[in-house]
Amino acid sequence: MSEHAQKYEIVALLDAIAHDSEGHRLGEVSGIFIDDATGLPILVEVHHGLFGRHTSIVPLRGSRLQAHTLELGFSKDSIKDAPEIDPNFGLDSSERETILSHYGLSNEAPADYFHPVIPDLADSH
Numbered sequence: 001m002s003e004h005a006q007k008y009e010i011v012a013l014l015d016a017i018a019h020d021s022e023g024h025r026l027g028e029v030s031g032i033f034i035d036d037a038t039g040l041p042i043l044v045e046v047h048h049g050l051f052g053r054h055t056s057i058v059p060l061r062g063s064r065l066q067a068h069t070l071e072l073g074f075s076k077d078s079i080k081d082a083p084e085i086d087p088n089f090g091l092d093s094s095e096r097e098t099i100l101s102h103y104g105l106s107n108e109a110p111a112d113y114f115h116p117v118i119p120d121l122a123d124s125h
Helices: 003-014 076-080 093-102
Strands: 017-019 025-034 041-048 054-059 064-066 069-071
Touching: 003 025, 003 041, 017 041, 041 076, 054 076, 054 093
Parallel strands: 017 069
Antiparallel strands: 017 025, 025 041, 041 054, 064 069
């Protein structure tokens, strides 16, 4: 995937409204966590609850992005019950393991859930 494609994918995620696996609206995607090795998104931070006052970190495995809707691969209850972790300074390995364990996953996987249509851009040369 080109660097342009990766950047566009990240911008598309930040412009998305997250829904659970059953289609229930959760709220805005407010943060993205990138795999250092691949440069691809692996986790998102989602605002939810009354007035979006709560946040949860959710793996992108099993997700789809269509237009401005991110359909996550997990239920609303599992997302709402996710461990409370303050991601303002990134996530350490134990925090990532706690999140993955909560969702029944054993490892992080780069997002293979979508690749939005990338608009044609003029060459920047």
